[in-house]
Amino acid sequence: MTEYDVVVIGAGPVGENVADYAHQGGLSVALVESELVGGECSYWACIPSKALLRPVHAVAAAGRVDGAKQAVTGPPDADAALARRDYFVSNYDDAGQSKWVDGAGITLVRGHARLAGERRVLVQTGGDGGSGDDVELTARLAVVVCSGSAASLPPIDGLAEARPWTSREVTSMKQVPRRLVVIGGGVVACEMACAVAGLGAEQVTMLVRGDRLLDRLEPFAGEAVLAGLRDRGVDVRLGTNARRVSRDSAVTVQLDDGDTLTADELLVATGRRPRTDDLGVESVGLQPGKFLATDEGLAVRGVDGDWLFAAGDVTGAVLLTHQGKYQARLLGDRLAAQSRGEQPDLSRWGKHTPTADDAAVPQVIFTDPEVAMVGLTEAQAATRGLRTRMVSYDLGHVSGAALQADGYAGRAAMLVDTDREVLVGVTFAGQDVAELLHAATIAVVGEVPISRLWHAVPSFPTMSEIWLRLIEEWRKV
Amino acid sequence: MTEYDVVVIGAGPVGENVADYAHQGGLSVALVESELVGGECSYWACIPSKALLRPVHAVAAAGRVDGAKQAVTGPPDADAALARRDYFVSNYDDAGQSKWVDGAGITLVRGHARLAGERRVLVQTGGDGGSGDDVELTARLAVVVCSGSAASLPPIDGLAEARPWTSREVTSMKQVPRRLVVIGGGVVACEMACAVAGLGAEQVTMLVRGDRLLDRLEPFAGEAVLAGLRDRGVDVRLGTNARRVSRDSAVTVQLDDGDTLTADELLVATGRRPRTDDLGVESVGLQPGKFLATDEGLAVRGVDGDWLFAAGDVTGAVLLTHQGKYQARLLGDRLAAQSRGEQPDLSRWGKHTPTADDAAVPQVIFTDPEVAMVGLTEAQAATRGLRTRMVSYDLGHVSGAALQADGYAGRAAMLVDTDREVLVGVTFAGQDVAELLHAATIAVVGEVPISRLWHAVPSFPTMSEIWLRLIEEWRKV
Numbered sequence: 001m002t003e004y005d006v007v008v009i010g011a012g013p014v015g016e017n018v019a020d021y022a023h024q025g026g027l028s029v030a031l032v033e034s035e036l037v038g039g040e041c042s043y044w045a046c047i048p049s050k051a052l053l054r055p056v057h058a059v060a061a062a063g064r065v066d067g068a069k070q071a072v073t074g075p076p077d078a079d080a081a082l083a084r085r086d087y088f089v090s091n092y093d094d095a096g097q098s099k100w101v102d103g104a105g106i107t108l109v110r111g112h113a114r115l116a117g118e119r120r121v122l123v124q125t126g127g128d129g130g131s132g133d134d135v136e137l138t139a140r141l142a143v144v145v146c147s148g149s150a151a152s153l154p155p156i157d158g159l160a161e162a163r164p165w166t167s168r169e170v171t172s173m174k175q176v177p178r179r180l181v182v183i184g185g186g187v188v189a190c191e192m193a194c195a196v197a198g199l200g201a202e203q204v205t206m207l208v209r210g211d212r213l214l215d216r217l218e219p220f221a222g223e224a225v226l227a228g229l230r231d232r233g234v235d236v237r238l239g240t241n242a243r244r245v246s247r248d249s250a251v252t253v254q255l256d257d258g259d260t261l262t263a264d265e266l267l268v269a270t271g272r273r274p275r276t277d278d279l280g281v282e283s284v285g286l287q288p289g290k291f292l293a294t295d296e297g298l299a300v301r302g303v304d305g306d307w308l309f310a311a312g313d314v315t316g317a318v319l320l321t322h323q324g325k326y327q328a329r330l331l332g333d334r335l336a337a338q339s340r341g342e343q344p345d346l347s348r349w350g351k352h353t354p355t356a357d358d359a360a361v362p363q364v365i366f367t368d369p370e371v372a373m374v375g376l377t378e379a380q381a382a383t384r385g386l387r388t389r390m391v392s393y394d395l396g397h398v399s400g401a402a403l404q405a406d407g408y409a410g411r412a413a414m415l416v417d418t419d420r421e422v423l424v425g426v427t428f429a430g431q432d433v434a435e436l437l438h439a440a441t442i443a444v445v446g447e448v449p450i451s452r453l454w455h456a457v458p459s460f461p462t463m464s465e466i467w468l469r470l471i472e473e474w475r476k477v
Numbered sequence: 478m479t480e481y482d483v484v485v486i487g488a489g490p491v492g493e494n495v496a497d498y499a500h501q502g503g504l505s506v507a508l509v510e511s512e513l514v515g516g517e518c519s520y521w522a523c524i525p526s527k528a529l530l531r532p533v534h535a536v537a538a539a540g541r542v543d544g545a546k547q548a549v550t551g552p553p554d555a556d557a558a559l560a561r562r563d564y565f566v567s568n569y570d571d572a573g574q575s576k577w578v579d580g581a582g583i584t585l586v587r588g589h590a591r592l593a594g595e596r597r598v599l600v601q602t603g604g605d606g607g608s609g610d611d612v613e614l615t616a617r618l619a620v621v622v623c624s625g626s627a628a629s630l631p632p633i634d635g636l637a638e639a640r641p642w643t644s645r646e647v648t649s650m651k652q653v654p655r656r657l658v659v660i661g662g663g664v665v666a667c668e669m670a671c672a673v674a675g676l677g678a679e680q681v682t683m684l685v686r687g688d689r690l691l692d693r694l695e696p697f698a699g700e701a702v703l704a705g706l707r708d709r710g711v712d713v714r715l716g717t718n719a720r721r722v723s724r725d726s727a728v729t730v731q732l733d734d735g736d737t738l739t740a741d742e743l744l745v746a747t748g749r750r751p752r753t754d755d756l757g758v759e760s761v762g763l764q765p766g767k768f769l770a771t772d773e774g775l776a777v778r779g780v781d782g783d784w785l786f787a788a789g790d791v792t793g794a795v796l797l798t799h800q801g802k803y804q805a806r807l808l809g810d811r812l813a814a815q816s817r818g819e820q821p822d823l824s825r826w827g828k829h830t831p832t833a834d835d836a837a838v839p840q841v842i843f844t845d846p847e848v849a850m851v852g853l854t855e856a857q858a859a860t861r862g863l864r865t866r867m868v869s870y871d872l873g874h875v876s877g878a879a880l881q882a883d884g885y886a887g888r889a890a891m892l893v894d895t896d897r898e899v900l901v902g903v904t905f906a907g908q909d910v911a912e913l914l915h916a917a918t919i920a921v922v923g924e925v926p927i928s929r930l931w932h933a934v935p936s937f938p939t940m941s942e943i944w945l946r947l948i949e950e951w952r953k954v
Binding site: 013041046047050051052054055056058059061062064065066067068069070071072073074075076077078080081082083084087088199320321322323325326349351354355356360361362363364372399402403404406432434435436437438439441442443445446448451452453454455456457458459460461462463464465467 | 490518523524527528529531532533535536538539541542543544545546547548549550551552553554555557558559560561564565676797798799800802803826828831832833837838839840841849876879880881883909911912913914915916918919920922923925928929930931932933934935936937938939940941942944
């Protein structure tokens, strides 16, 4: 039995940050990982997807500028893009990351962790299905669950047997499939349809249950991505469901409208489930397979004694790497503060309260065009009973955007809380909008009044002059 | 004689904005222009320079991404880039802009304006050297001088006779010179050396009097641009002066170190002078050829009666289009407010006070790498007696930057007022940093405390995660 101040389950970016911040605060930390240190994000999600998408975007961007387009004479090189992906995922080897953990003074325990009652974690070493000895870890202060999420499969006849791809398989593909069917219309579906089509697939078909893409965002965002995908030749079928799937050498997908598709691979990107099914949560009275609901300080609800915490995807609150890392930083600091006898600061925007989870979650969808948004959509604000007004403006009418890409098409919108005259949500859709987002995040989080934002001058001629136009629109009424 | 509420001299972006905001506030406005409506920025500065630079940057960006670089088979097409420039400057025709002025309800008067005593402006119609009748304009409320600036020539033997290029000639070049010598190491010199070298010049030589480029910015910014220019083959000679210049078919430049250069064109970019030499300022007791110093509300100092205002380059305060437009918006609003009998709000960050001129001027230098900065440098803060601490971080260590360009090189620094724990300056240097800037501008202008910025989560994996790293650096001490 080995005792630590904190035991962290899961060494993805979230677990790594909890461990790092707690350790920097003076605590001893064990970090348990059953797969690769670095987690989903580093090997099978954010990093490989962006490594694959960037060549597609860079070629597209150059192709939209007269004077540059003459220099770009071919499509992206898929093999080189896949090799680039391999570089960014360190060839699926976590030696570098485990070295970082060691260097940071954190104890890495490789194996499958299961809760075994209060403050106790049993680790079956040797990884999943490994035959190593069991190790028992005890946490003096806290156990933090950062086990993340996995792709969920919808109940479609024959689907599991047809060996579909999920986010893991598509981001780690060895070659670009000639024909791909995508089930889903969310972020993973849109990004990977864009990547696979951009890297040379002949036929990409998206089956989207609803009537639009990215249906949690402002409608114009999904419309922009839809237009971009169709421009690339992706066959996006809205309001369409797969009814039955089978595979011999190829995959056959029968649709509910009677049509049948044949493809080399099938990507399912319809949602995520928490990785709590084999985590021993029943030993502390929780139900396996469910997200771990947490309170404002990330303590798991339904467990007494203030010792079990969770951060990241497994909480179900916000399924985004950066937001989990944010929770992790605040939680690591909080545990360190508690160990020094300090009360945690759980006030709104307090140093241990992940208030942004509620008010200002940023997200970028790396499609072509990109979408970047933070805070509330108009629909969400209405649900909360906020009085708001939305103003929007055509990004293509901003000089900086027109100079960035000939015929630039895009849009931006800001949602203003009319009682406080502060921004509560901002959405951008267009090429290269990803880096426009943080200005919006600071405006929302900082609750900077519009009267003060009027003094924040955008540099001419950058795309950021959209800020000037949006505030001018706001002032018009 | 014709009477207006406001007479604006100069129809560049600054004059256009004063006129527009004043007119939208209910005032009658005459706008006088002797050259092209749209001004320096639209035809001979920001717009053409960026139209020429963007193809260079887009090709370079694609060339730095494995999977994209294989698609890049040549250099930018200079003829296409020049044609792109012609498109963005509307072939040096201001029909579109003058139509906008008409549509906005502003009276456009074409001719050379000269002050003729209090509230009186005499316009020699027909443009500079024109033979049209003189028109006398009277301003009930205000005359606003937005006549801008022009390139100044340093006192170098033979320089004027050698027909050197200034910013006007280089941005409107009909072909890319095979050999170019640039005198200067500031923004125009660096940007145009980058453009001309990027568009295929064989030999670009920069003569820089001081020991670094961009010497008003943080030193690492100039160093990054220096490295970038040298990587492109630009021969940057620091601490070097031209002593004598002559031209037959080619230009010969004798240097003070004894060396002699031969080039097809010579670009002089060593500073700006105010366009007040033939403006009739002597009629109101001011000295021609000087910048028009203004008070906190943009009234020209030394002139009684609160009727003469100035905005933009001609004030000498900040020589940047966007900052002049900012002054223009606030001044236009202020004149409209005054005409309604309201007192102008000239408090710090008040709605009629261009406070950002003092605290938060943003600037982007569109070289490769780019530089983007806002607020104070460490040296400027020291001059003001502020207690500050600077933290910096290698942009190449940010995942979003590494994904943006293979082997990304760049740096960011933030300057913190340690008494208030707010940002007073931020500088970025690296590829594609232009759109990172507005976040910094909002943070500085909004005086958002670092403790709150800690909740502004950058989306992963974007370059904006530099914010996380900078704040982590700040917290380390």
